[in-house]
Amino acid sequence: MKKAVLSKIAAISAVLTIMLAAEAAEPDWLVTAKTMAEDGEQTRIGRSDETGGYVIAIAKIGETGDEAEMLNAARIAAKRLVAGIVGGENVEVAEHFSASESANGDDAATSETYSQSVKVNVDAILKGAMTIGTVNADDSCYTVLLATQKNADASVAMDSAVGDNPNVVKVVGFAPISGGDIATAQRMASESAKSQAIEQVLGTAVAAADTSMNDKASAKVFASAAGFIKQFRVIQEGKVGDATYRVEVVIEVAKDELLKSYKAALEALGDVRFHVECGNTFIREKVIEAFSEWGCNVTEDREYAQYLIACHGSFQGVTHPANGSDGTRCVLSIRIVDRATGREMLTAQNDTRKSVAFTGDETRRRRLSAEKAMKEIHGTIHGKLDEMVRGMVASGRDARLEFDNYSEAYAASLDAIAAALDKIPGCEAPKTKADAERGVATIVFRCKTDMDTVRKYLNDVIDTAGVAFKPHQIGFDANSVSFTW
């Protein structure tokens, strides 16, 4: 089996060769990273003939708490640094200074006030950024993240090449060895490799918001990777020096498989569920079958679904132009709408000419015609669904905070929550809608992360955002969090 996997590696396209070439230069990168760590340098931007533009970022691995969490936190911190360089640091500064003095006879007084507010936001999608190892300097351990132009090109090429070759990603995972615990380091290195394999194909969404107002500072970083691991083989592993464990693995993440299955991507957004509505039982079954194959969670209960797949199928009689026999054609349209907002996510209609059936009686012809229609629309729907899911991962989707027991007394608190929500990485453009008569209020916003993350951040933010009347959280699903006052 290992041989088979290796033969696949030999056969993969030039994009993977580029990635391997980057790995071949790995020792130099680590030497560079070690120098950086010793000099207190966090990020370096440069250009080389081998890789094109590159960014190296190092982030200190914490020393207390769960090791896997510390390593992950350092990786996220390093990604935030790279994202800031590549996607840009959105910087806003405001300063106010006033000074006054007055004298009246023997009485004199002076006063001075100064305030400064600095806000920095980062929002980027990283592709081809790899953790290449860990380095030690000044009694601290740093994780090293490398992003190169060629790796990014390779990642994009892999991403866009659908279905040509079965795809395999070769990655190297590193983890620090702490207290001689090889087993833990091995597990952490393997997990790190898996994450990287996913990230190299789908990318990592990185959002960060830092604010500083005089001596108050807050920072939130969110990074998520969505993906799908099919097979995992270790090619080589072992200690690198005394402090690092290295695992070189081949992860079978076939490009076409990955693109076909949105399971992992949708899971990363939370438990996203679809419900199919269709008057024709046969068509309904076929649609459910197709969406389930693509990794969508299809539910029978409309109330638990975030998205409705509305199918409309009808049959029309036709006459064969040559022999005059009776035929049937199927007119099939499929729409996906956000159940809460009614927003149309995608729409597709079949080419009815390709669904005509002339064989058998009316029942058989309808069945054949529906099958042809589904087969014909399958590719279109898949393409549009691909676009929709990628859009949800990359640029966000509509999400809501819903409040009941609302009254006008809570209006200021609702606004404060909306303002706080805007500061959560991955959440933007909140719009409030309140109906005091019905006792309900909603904040609709664009969301790039899963709702579990949002609600956790929200709890922190509500505590610190000066919300006079704090609502209680009573539930959440993939696209909404419910509160009550």
Place this chain on the structure above:
Amino acid sequence: MNYPRTLLAAVVAATTFCAAYAQEATPEDVVATEAAVESKSVHDMVDEYLNAKGYSEGENTKGGKPFYVAVGYGVIQAPLENRSYIDSRVNAYNKAMLDAKAKMAEYLEVAIRTETEHDYAEGNFGGNEEAEADSLSITSKIKSLINAKLDKALREEGLDPDKAEREARERIAKKQLNSDFYKKVISTAAKAEITGMQVMCAFEGVPAGGKGQIGVVAIWSPKLQAMAQSISRGTRLPSGVGKKPVKEQIPSDNKVLLSTFGVQQKIDENGDLVLVAFGQAGAVTDSPQSANAARNKAKMQAMAAIREFAGESVAVTSDAVNAENVEEFENAAEEYEDVSAYSQKIKAAAEKMNITGIATIKNWDCKHPLAARTVYGAICTWSPKQAINAKDMSNAMNGAGTPQPQPVVNTTDGIQNRGADGDEDAF
């Protein structure tokens, strides 16, 4: 206790004085050789620096090309013992820079309003009861009615209710010979978009037992302006003669870095212009989380400096009132009263700007010699080349391919990087 503190202050002042010069030469060497210089005020240090350079506040020329020098000062308001002392130093630098920018804004265009009043009077012109009567409000009319009823009641009892007031008025009228009142109001307002202003050098001085100050000598030139526009427009700038790598131009002594703030333009080994931004912050507590937050704040200060260099709107308004009143009396007595007030408000705002390619080339920390608190520092760089590399990568990640290079912009002043002094070549 006083003596060591004085000595320490002298060393700090000397260190920082040298640090300022050090930005242009090799700072460490200067610190080592001039550490015995006695304590000077920040104003003295700035004056000496300007004299040594042959610069003056306002417009200057170098090789026939104009540049503008502005000086600003900010007071470190927090006491040495306060936990926010380090951040207060940063605030003092920011205030000093604001002061310098405000001066630049006023140099570009300022609206000035003055109002002068001089009243001289001899003798007494009597009361102005009629005018008072005209201005009676309903409330005062009610009061007057009540008073009138009370006065009437007093008169019925044989008492004169106006006696005391009349006597006082007569006494004053009799004694006062003349009065001289003078008042002058000056108001100024200026608003300008300041782009491409960098710190030429910063000075920090903390006198024994007194409040410290930070002074900055800021500079603007067409070349700096071109660099600032490069941040917002993504234009490339021509290369000149290379120097040492930027990392080697940065002082390695943390004590020198202590008094280094803001943005400085330097020339790297390839002859490309690079902005180097220095940020500092203090930790609120001694915890590792607080230290991390301080490092982050320091980096934000550095990024804010780059953002401000790219251009910000600065508005400054100042009002000053000076008034005095002298009254002479019969017995040769004289009463003098003065009233004066001054206020200045400066607002600076740099709206959101997405800047790609900012790298953090150094994080440092050290104990402040006086406050015994840790100062966390971050040094960031930005250059058109870094931005292009970052953009290329961003495009690669988005599948847009490598973009066509931007045309090189020839600035009107050109770049002749042949001088011996690194920083002077860079502006």
